[in-house]
Amino acid sequence: MTRQSVISEYERQRLKNIKENREMLLALNLVADQPSAKRKIQVAKKDKKDSRGDEQSDGDWEEGPARGKLQQPSRRSKRLRGESAEPVTKVEERVVETGDISEFLTPADTYFDKDTISKAIRVSGHFAGWVEPQAMARLDIQGNAERAWETEGGGKFSFKDPLGIGKPLSKRVVPSGQSMAKFVASKLLKKNPNAYFYRHTEPGVEQWTGDWTDEEKRIFLDVAERFGCGDKWGLFSTYIPHRVGYQCSNYYRQYVIPNGWIIDDNYRLDSTGHAIYVGKHKR
Template sequence: MRGRSLVIAEPAAVTAPMCEYEIQREERIKRNNDILEQLGVHTAAQAMAARHGKRAPQRHKRKVAAKVAIRKCPRLSRDTQAALEKEKLKAQDSEHDDLMTLQEYLKWKGEDFKGFLVDGHYRGWVCPAICEKYGIVESEEEAFVAVGSAKAGSKGARAGNMHGWSNARAFSATQLRTNPNAYFYRHVAPDQEQAQGDWTAEEHELFLETAKAHGVGDKWGLFASHIPARVGYQCSAYYRDTIIPKGLILDPRFRMTRAGKALFVG
């Protein structure tokens, strides 16, 4: 008809029938919702959403730091390891090849040897003044006869009653009359106070005088009894670090490095 527009109706959407799986799925969803409704879960969730805003609070997820890939060095081949070991041994051998006698060392430095020769052995005993003052026997032989009494003196050391000292220091403190070498290696005379730091000129001269009179190189406790305020291990260190490098005493058991360090080679 003139003046009228023709309207064509769209066909109604056709709903495809659900399969058996979808029917069961819908039933499970409905059943679960009913259970949640009975438990009041939906109501609680809505209340929390209203309290915190429109969005329900979400649990914060723990942030896990991303793993950084660490590049590992490839394993050295056997040939490379063998080469490194060979170079290491070569370096050690060259270090020993560079060792010099004291005369060679002094000549290399352009200096003359003006000291004296020793065989590395001390043949004296405790300083006579200390022997008399503290009742120490006058010879090493007499001290060995009285060594049995040392057992009684060692009990205090084993019991730990020596004011926190190490076992060696505590034991040596009991040996003044029975084993003075052990005593003076770590202790000065009872009426003295141990000196620390640099040696004085008087101590230096006394060291050389004692070495000339009795020898030097072992039994450092007995040697130290002649030098007030110094103990055996201090004398040993001074011998190695100062006396020998300065060319004051020639001890064949030592060799010198180019850096001026005395090394014991036996």
């Protein structure tokens, strides 16, 4: 019985892969055409005998298969070609110094056509409303931010003490698998509704994910036209059931601004149509 007749399917596939890989390397001129060609290779010193039981000393030589000549890169930088690089413009210098990239971006009034601009809602980048009235009544939330904060215990807000309890919040109180931000927000339904609704829907209301419906788009634009938009997304989201504040913020940047439905001078558009925030507040 020949070896070919008893070779396993695995071995047959392995040999096929080796053959195909070698053909590919030959096509790329990365190996010699004749596998029997020899070259000298130096063998590193071994502390133990090899499988044949022979001791090899440092500097021994043995025959090995030759390698093909490596192909040199065809592209070279201007510096390597001895050419001068393109000079840095004054605009680029200002970007390096200030970090302001707005000069490379396009205002909405220039980016969009006249018809889109004429139909767009213009906002200042601020939401001037409060919690949606019916939700405010259902949840017994006070009528403005100051009263809500003071009625629910007051205290001085800080990022280390977002609950206003007079001491930093320990990470040990956060349930496993939940972020600190979401845990803190869950405690602020009545005291700081904007923080709560940025990450949570109204208690008992399912949060939707995925594409927005036409009805949700209509409500979004109606609320923006009435109260403005661009900040306080938690409060803004109380008008749109099943959505939370960060979803409204993302929808604004990824769809509303790039489509020209709302013009907010705090944003400009890059060459691909993405909305880039250029306002005073860092995002």
